[in-house]
Amino acid sequence: MKVYRDEDCDLSIVRAKRVAIIGYGNQGRAQALNLRDSGVSVAVALPADSASRARAMGEGFPVATAAEAATKADLVVMLAADEDHSRIFAVEVAPNLREGAALSFAHGLSIRFGLIEPRPDLDIMLVAPKGPGTALRTDFLNGSGLISLFAVHQDASGGAQALALSYAAAIGSGRVGILPTSFIEECEADLFNEQAVLWGAIPALIHAGFETLVEAGFSPEIAYFECQTELKLLADLIDARGIAGMKEAISNTAEFGALEGEPRIVTEETRAEMRRILAEVRAGGFTRKLIADAEAGYPRLRASRVQAAAHPIEEIRRKIVHLKE
Numbered sequence: 001m002k003v004y005r006d007e008d009c010d011l012s013i014v015r016a017k018r019v020a021i022i023g024y025g026n027q028g029r030a031q032a033l034n035l036r037d038s039g040v041s042v043a044v045a046l047p048a049d050s051a052s053r054a055r056a057m058g059e060g061f062p063v064a065t066a067a068e069a070a071t072k073a074d075l076v077v078m079l080a081a082d083e084d085h086s087r088i089f090a091v092e093v094a095p096n097l098r099e100g101a102a103l104s105f106a107h108g109l110s111i112r113f114g115l116i117e118p119r120p121d122l123d124i125m126l127v128a129p130k131g132p133g134t135a136l137r138t139d140f141l142n143g144s145g146l147i148s149l150f151a152v153h154q155d156a157s158g159g160a161q162a163l164a165l166s167y168a169a170a171i172g173s174g175r176v177g178i179l180p181t182s183f184i185e186e187c188e189a190d191l192f193n194e195q196a197v198l199w200g201a202i203p204a205l206i207h208a209g210f211e212t213l214v215e216a217g218f219s220p221e222i223a224y225f226e227c228q229t230e231l232k233l234l235a236d237l238i239d240a241r242g243i244a245g246m247k248e249a250i251s252n253t254a255e256f257g258a259l260e261g262e263p264r265i266v267t268e269e270t271r272a273e274m275r276r277i278l279a280e281v282r283a284g285g286f287t288r289k290l291i292a293d294a295e296a297g298y299p300r301l302r303a304s305r306v307q308a309a310a311h312p313i314e315e316i317r318r319k320i321v322h323l324k325e
Contacts, residue, residue: 001179002180003175003177003178003179004150004165004168004177004178004179004180005174005175005176005177005178006169006174007174008165008174008178008222009161009165009166009168009174010036010165010166011039011165011166011169011170012037013159013162013163013166014038014075014166014167014169014226014306015038015039015040015041015166016074016168016169016285017036017041017072017074017075017102017163017262018041018043018073019041019043019074019075019077020042020043020044020045020066020069020070020072020073020075020076020086021035021043021044021045021046021077021078021079021115022045022046022066022069022077022079022080022093023046023078023079023080023081023176024044024050024052024053024055024056024122025052025079025080025107025131025133026057026078026106026132026133026134026141027079027081027106027129027133027136028044028121028225029055029056029059029079029133029139030133030134030136030140030171031077031079031106031129031133031136031171032056032061032169032171033043033059033137033140034136034137034140034170035167035170036060036061037061037140038169038170038171038172039170040124040170043062043063043069043072043073044056044061044062044063044064044069045063045064045066045068045069045070045076046063046065047063047067048065059199064314065092065094066088066091066092066093066094067091067092067096070092070093070096070097071096073096073097073101074098074101074102075101075102075103075104075163075167076093076097076101076102076104077103077104077105077106077167078093078103078104078105078106078110078116079106080109080174081160081294082087082109082290083290083291083294084294085109085110085115085293086110086115086116089103089110089116089118090096090116093116094119094171094259097122097209098143099119099121100122101122101161101219102119102122102124102157103116103118103121103122103123103124103125103181104124104126104127104153104164104179105124105125105126105127105128105183106112106126106127106128106129106168107126107128107187107190108126108128108151108182108183108184108185108186108187108188108190108234109187109191109287111124111153111183111187112183112184112188113124113284115287115291116303117203118154120154120156120166121156122154122156122223123152123154123155123157123160124152124153124154124160124161125151125152125153125161125163125164126149126151126152126153126164126183126186127148127149127150127164127168127169127173127183128148128149128150128190129146129147129148129171130146130147130148130149130229131146136172140171140172141187142221143175144172144175145171145172145173145174145176146172146173146175147173147176147177147178147179148168148171148173148177148178148179149178149179149180149181149186150164150165150168150178150179150180150181150186151164151180151181151182151183151186152164153182153183155197157164165178170305176221177200188278188281188282189215191281191286192214192274192278192281195277195281195286196273196277202231203308205265206231206313206314207311208228209223209227210223210225210227210228210312210313212223212231213226213227214312220234220312220313220316221316221319221320222315223316224313224316225312225320225322227313228313228317229320234246236311237249237250241294255306258290262273273293276301276322282284
């Protein structure tokens, strides 16, 4: 796989564009700030009643609605919530975006599953930093960056790839690596990972382990330390040394325990369920559920947040944090 770096990117391309960032959340704010620090002209697009307007204006950005920003933009970057893309694009962006402009995403979902059907005159590209906006901004300020994936879905101008690489370099990714992908690959792999590995499986394992120890009579504090706090140690070791290197860094007892436990937790049934999750993602089932929950006012998401906040492990976490103060 070709890895692109700063020397492969021409910053003058994006510096010659008027960029409108739609959204000023975790990614929107970080990308807007990094772009500006790289010499790019940036406006922020937010609803008239958005609470984020004051912050964006306070940090020196011109702020307008998406419709207003689109009329002046050469490049519109969709960094609002995925489930809002269809309405924002159809109602505000598409009628106002000039012919031959470009549209960029940080996630492939809206194109992969047809939430947006762009005009044929537009360049459609993806620049997806592999980490949260807070890390994107912090690493940029520290002289480094986050790896980004990039893809081109539609190259009306003939220069979409060069623009995508220029944009990725401007947010700092050229310092560490910009990797090619496709909208389909990025979207499907990301949705699978969110459900089957990171945000779905790992927190559920922490809860289950905590509950198992407490039910068996262990103190909640000990259960918390064993099942949650050591997760950061694991993540840091894997990040620094890889999984094989992590195993070399831990005790023989811990490594042998992993040898015993892994095949009993990650079973053939677990792998079969992972394959079913991936199949549902590819068939669009997950996206339909996401849009349905959004249109209903997020009842499932809201209930999940309430349930997570009420879990006993959160009370223990608050006690432990208080002890450190």
